[in-house]
Amino acid sequence: MITHQTSRCLLLTALFVTGAVTATGCSAGASGSTLDNARSKGTLRVALTEANPPWNFLDGNNKPAGYDVDVARELAKRLGIGKVEFVGSDFGSFIEGVRAERFDIVISGQTITAEREKQVGFSRPYEVNGVSVFTRTGNTSVTGLASLKGRTIAVTEGTTQAEYARTKIPGARIKTYKNATLALTDVGQGRADAALVSKFQGAYLADKNNLRVKATGALLETEVNGMTFRKGQKDFKAKVDKALNDMITDGTLSTISRRWLGGLDMARELRNLHAGTAS
Incomplete structure (x- = not known):
């Protein structure tokens, strides 16, 4: 019918x-x-x-x-x-x-x-939400945005942090991940120099997963x-x-x-x- x-x-x-x-x-x-x-x-x-x-x-x-x-x-x-x-x-x-x-x-x-x-x-x-730079514990060469030039930066794909890294860090080699846990893990294991991650999230993940990372320098930006x-x-x-x-x-x-x-x-x-x- x-x-x-x-x-x-x-x-x-x-x-x-x-x-x-x-x-x-x-x-x-x-x-x-x-x-x-x-x-x-x-x-x-x-x-x-x-x-x-x-x-x-x-x-x-x-x-x-x-x-x-x-x-x-x-x-x-x-x-x-x-x-x-x-x-x-x-x-x-x-x-x-x-x-x-x-x-x-x-x-x-x-x-x-x-x-x-x-x-x-x-x-x-x-x-x-504030965005911080996270580096491997003991890394003293990265102290903030200016020191990220030309380095390998870990970010979560599709985020504003990924766009920030691409547009505001000269010569950066961008590595993208499905989530911040994977990005921070690579930083802690030395496969990336730094990660751009929410200050709350990064601190939480580092503590929960015993990751060898720490926040360094001032907040890059505050996101709404x-x-x-x-x-x-x-x-x-x-x-x-x-x-x-x-x-x-x-x-x-x-x-x-x-x-x-x-x-x-x-x-x-x-x-x-x-x-x-x-x-």
């Missing part, structure tokens, strides 16, 4: 082939509101690396844990969505995955940049991170931003960050950022 929907799809497909329209609207991935779809399914699909502690990682029971995970669960609850499905991905695939609707939102410390905003939508900032979703989702963005604002105001974000980030109050960091006083 040819249904009304089938007839419509056949007609639109024919129009597409002849150039009368730009899309059929009948593909398996076609959808409307991200918020409506998630609420209808009762599940918010959240992408993260699962390999960047203390932000997000797999715990001893192979379950997602960390700052991003707790924030995601709280966000889903405030959006009226009963379940969170965590989807493992990486920085090099986040934007493509959002646009292809493999997940609803990325909550994994993506830095808000003008280039990314051309492709995806961003929430208001939900974390501030947001949650990523498909462009044009105005209602979704409004609801996500409201939930985050409420989490900052009522102390929930402070509680989560203190648990995972060595006592740091992320809500205070974000308020300072908004006031223009963040370092």
Whole structure:
């Protein structure tokens, strides 16, 4: 039986082939509101690396844990969505995955940049993150940015740290990795001179994995991170931003960050950022 929907799809497909329209609207991935779809399914699909502690990682029971995970669960609850499905991905695939609707939102410390905003939508900032230079313990030749010229630099592929290394360190030989653990491990074993990594993450990984690395010099930059979703989702963005604002105001974000980030109050960091006083 040819249904009304089938007839419509056949007609639109024919129009597409002849150039009368730009899309059929009948593909398996076609959808409307991200918020409506998630609420209808009762599940918010959240992408993260699962390999960047203390932000997000797999715990001893192979379950997602960390700052991003707790924030995601709280966000889903405030959006009226009963379940969170965590989807493992990486920085090099986040934007493509959002646009292809493999997940609803990325909550994994993506830095808000003008280039990314051309492709995806961003929430208001939900974390501030400083980037440090990590070197092998005992290495005294690397003391900061100026001393990285011409050296081998380890970075996580698809991150702003990778772009920073390519554009701001003259003559650098860039080595990319799937996650910061691998990058820092190579630095500790002498296969790279330095790694550009979040100050929280690098310190956490070094301690947890007994890596022979240390932070050196001043912070290279402070990154402002947001949650990523498909462009044009105005209602979704409004609801996500409201939930985050409420989490900052009522102390929930402070509680989560203190648990995972060595006592740091992320809500205070974000308020300072908004006031223009963040370092």
